[in-house]
Amino acid sequence: MRAIGIERGAERPALLEVPRPDPESGEALVRTLRVGVDGTDHEVIAGHHGGPPAGEDHLVLGHEAVGVVEAGAGPLEPDDIVVPTVRRPPNGEGNRYFERGEADMAPPGAALERGIDGAHGFMSEYFTSPAEYLIEVPADLAEWGFLVEPISIAEKALELAYASRSSFGWEPETALVLGNGSLGLLTVAMLRADYEVYCVGRRDRPDPTIDIIEALGATYVDSRETPVDEVPAVYEPADLVFEATGYAKHAFRSVEALGPNGVAALLGVPEPWTFEVDGGRLHKEMVMYNKAVVGSVNSGPRHFRAAVDRLAAMPEWFLEDLLTRVVPVESFEAAFEESKTTIKTAVEFEP
Amino acid sequence: MRAIGIERGAERPALLEVPRPDPESGEALVRTLRVGVDGTDHEVIAGHHGGPPAGEDHLVLGHEAVGVVEAGAGPLEPDDIVVPTVRRPPNGEGNRYFERGEADMAPPGAALERGIDGAHGFMSEYFTSPAEYLIEVPADLAEWGFLVEPISIAEKALELAYASRSSFGWEPETALVLGNGSLGLLTVAMLRADYEVYCVGRRDRPDPTIDIIEALGATYVDSRETPVDEVPAVYEPADLVFEATGYAKHAFRSVEALGPNGVAALLGVPEPWTFEVDGGRLHKEMVMYNKAVVGSVNSGPRHFRAAVDRLAAMPEWFLEDLLTRVVPVESFEAAFEESKTTIKTAVEFEP
Structure with missing residues (x-):
């Protein structure tokens, strides 16, 4: 064959x-x-x-x-x-x-x-x-079924993120999706019903991903103009950051993009890259604002099942x-x- | 008065x-x-x-x-x-x-x-x-009751850490407590029943905190000899890291001290401090091993109540x-x- x-x-x-x-x-x-x-x-x-x-x-x-x-x-x-x-x-x-x-x-x-x-x-x-x-x-989703796996990746990351905030009354309102590749766009589609969603990319208009972001009711953020850690000042702090770029500086800047009690889910897999960070400031931010960062890889059967339902709703x-x-x-x-x-x-x- | x-x-x-x-x-x-x-x-x-x-x-x-x-x-x-x-x-x-x-x-x-x-x-x-x-x-704890507040600080951090691992079957066995001040020692006493505990300090023997660590059945790790990120190689990877030093490099090294699916709870409040990190490697570690880092500050009534029980058992x-x-x-x-x-x-x- x-x-x-x-x-x-x-x-x-x-x-x-x-x-x-x-x-x-x-x-x-x-x-x-x-x-x-x-x-x-x-x-x-x-x-x-x-x-x-x-x-x-x-x-x-x-x-x-x-x-x-x-x-x-x-x-x-x-x-x-x-x-x-x-x-x-x-x-x-x-x-x-x-x-x-x-x-x-x-x-x-x-x-x-x-x-x-x-x-x-x-x-x-x-x-x-x-x-x-x-x-x-379901048979009527057969043509889109290949999207169940990537959606399940987002489901697992969200499950870990939500779990990390499950010991207190968390009422997230704002999500920042880093990355306008297909995983980022699928995640914007997943979150838009429950969140004010911002999606970060580095592309000029006209661009089909920006069109999709805006058609989904989300806001496109050009990280060349607004670095991730400046999103709170220019737009608003994020309760949830979903990193799908593999750009390591984003992982660190995410901490500053979060509002109080927020969580950043990391999904990218970068290569080694040494750079300077204000580690004292990041550490203090994490503590004083009860922030969390969770890494997530792959997905399991329950995430696939959740992804089927999510796909059906898109x-x-x-x-x-x-x-x-x-x-x-x-x-x-x-x-x-x-x-x-x-x-x-x-x-x-x-x- | x-x-x-x-x-x-x-x-x-x-x-x-x-x-x-x-x-x-x-x-x-x-x-x-x-x-x-x-x-x-x-x-x-x-x-x-x-x-x-x-x-x-x-x-x-x-x-x-x-x-x-x-x-x-x-x-x-x-x-x-x-x-x-x-x-x-x-x-x-x-x-x-x-x-x-x-x-x-x-x-x-x-x-x-x-x-x-x-x-x-x-x-x-x-x-x-x-x-x-x-x-x-309870009246018989009156003389030790001033320890309820610091114990409650650890209770809350542990609650956030456990919550972050609650979406899957987490069976932690090894804990690494960073800091041999009173909060670190109280935490060693809290964890010793359920974990193989390591406690990191930077003191020479003889030292009363090292005596307490060892009398609690835990292992003292001198971070001048074994930096936190080398603990897995010299001792074993940690499922749980509890940071109570405010030393910002510890927060970053904690990620590498963790085993798969581990969580680091940060409690210290450092001043700004810029240094180099291999951000790509840390980011990838977080993702590929489903690791989490949670910041925690202060504590609430339920943590105080848990702390009362914990104190009674010490x-x-x-x-x-x-x-x-x-x-x-x-x-x-x-x-x-x-x-x-x-x-x-x-x-x-x-x-």
Whole structure:
């Protein structure tokens, strides 16, 4: 069957011919519909993150997938629409994180990540997965189901952020989303009903992401004009900061962007970068204003389920505008092209 | 009546003669037994923090008090032993923090602090307080009741830390307490039943705080030999870091001292201090390992109540060793002397 993968040492993904997998006991066989592409894929392709399974010379890409069950398992029956979670036990052996259903809390080394690190992804005509790692999606969301994974990433970060504020009466009103990539925009769409939302980017108008931010009723903040730590003075303090840029200075400036009792959720994965901070001031701010910073990676089954509901509530126009292009598998290269007008791309298999 | 206070511009506390307060409606009159001295008092005396009530030229010190009710109010009756909470509404006007019983979550400016900022403290023969701000203490804890306030500070920080880890199955085993002052030692005593505890200081042996740490079954870590970020390599990673030093570099190094899914609670209040950090690495650590950092200040009624139970469970030998000296009010100067062998002091009024 056809698969899109990256070969060890290669600089670009390639169309590979790989064997169609046979489901083992407890596994479903899934026919792939669409697979989204995100920043992590680009990091994997660049060799900055993850890599092929042990002993193999290529990695099938793709961790944002939606497919249709061909051979059921557990509660899953043929024609069910499903989205796979990403993490799998290393060496097929579980550990306490998997036993708890919280593989997302496993540290690096205690989990493989399909399509990213040590396990083949979903960008192939078929894939298999234990039923426990497949989340059902209503049939009418099949075409958008590849967005469940990125939405689940935001769900988990928000869950950790809210948990950190759960010991007192927290009534957040203002959210600052750092990053106007697809994850940032999905998060703006998630938060806009409950928050006054600001979204930070560094782009000139006209720009399709700025159009989406404003159409969602949020305010675009150009960080070249207003650095993150100046947002409270120019706009207003944020109760919640959602960092989805991987720009490390944002993480530190977030503390000053927060209002009293606020929380910053960090999701980006920057490279090492040494710079000066007023550490005394940041430390004091954290304490005197009861602020919190939480890091968050990956997501688990409950976040996927919450993401399905969240996706169902998103307006069609937003999803249409977010999705720059869907390309058939034979034109996969176009899904990996980055440009100023590209927001989100996906590879489509037999529809 | 006699009170210990700091006059505006003075460098040392003085014995003052002030009017005995008359309880207003809803207020109890409390005869003071003991008042502890801590680092915040020294900061107030040095003029680095807080100050007298608006329009007054002195501040009665003391925020760690225990006393006996002379004139009751609400549920309080004469002879009840009580400990006062510290924060009071500014201008006698409440706000949403006070309305929720969560004055500890009020930002600076939305609360006065008795004995610290804008309201007289408890280091006087008598004080008055609305009954709602007085926490009952069993009579047999009267002599140690002044420790309820500092213990409550740790209770709140732990509450925020635990809340931040409440969305997943967190099973912490190792705690790293930064600081071997009285708050650090009280925290070691609080955590030792549930954690393998390490306590960081920068003192040579022989030292009374190191003796206490070891007698509590904890391990003393000299940060001059083992910086906080090297604790995982030399000892083990910490699930919980409790920072009680105000040393800003500790706050940043704490992130690297944590194991996967760990949380650092910051309590210190440093001055501005600019230094270099590998912000990229810290940011990535936070994300990839789902780490959290929470700041915490002050404490509320439920933390005081928890602290009463916690105090009751502390061994007598520990309290005796912690309390370096108790001085009668006429010798109050000795309670403010700092030395390498001073851990905790208190001023005693008529016993």
